[in-house]
Amino acid sequence: MKVSKSFEAFAKNAPQFHDAWMEVVQKLDKASKLDKKTEELAYLAVMAATRLESGIPFHVKMAKSHGASRDEIISSILVGLPAVGNIVIQALPIALEAYDED
Template sequence: MSISNAFQVFLDEAPEHAKAWMSAVHGLDQASALDKKTEELAYLAVLAAQRLTSGIPFHVQSAKRHGASREEIIAAVLIGLPAVGNAVIQSLPVALEAFDAAPNGGL
């Protein structure tokens, strides 16, 4: 899967911090009652609302691998429109490019 350059630098240059961070991420993942597709779609909504587009390709590819459709990706990105306004539309091209580039059936 494609991770952002910034995250790759984090992994390479701060391995102990990255290890601690990934431990927390995995713990939170295990604690979630959501299935992986729903979790990834929800996370995409948060990324879009926060304008954190660098993580979107990775999470779109993961959502697609877990069965998300193109329409579900669009809906996840745009679900924040009422709460945060049209700022979420900046994430739509990034998300769709990642979805269209990811192989069908998973990565």
């Protein structure tokens, strides 16, 4: 799956930092007690709430590959509405475009 241009630049231009970051990410992934679909949906909620929109397409595709439906993607993006307000709706078109791609 394709990652964002920012993440590609990170991997290419700072390989030691990228490798260290990915090692931490993999360890955190192994420590998680969530199933992969739930973890990706939760991660999408956090990304929407913190406006980390460049990674949303990648994680939508990951969630979809683990069985997430379009409606679950929508719900994961909008779950933050009560806590952070309508900033999360900016992530919705990005997520749906990624979900609907072949």
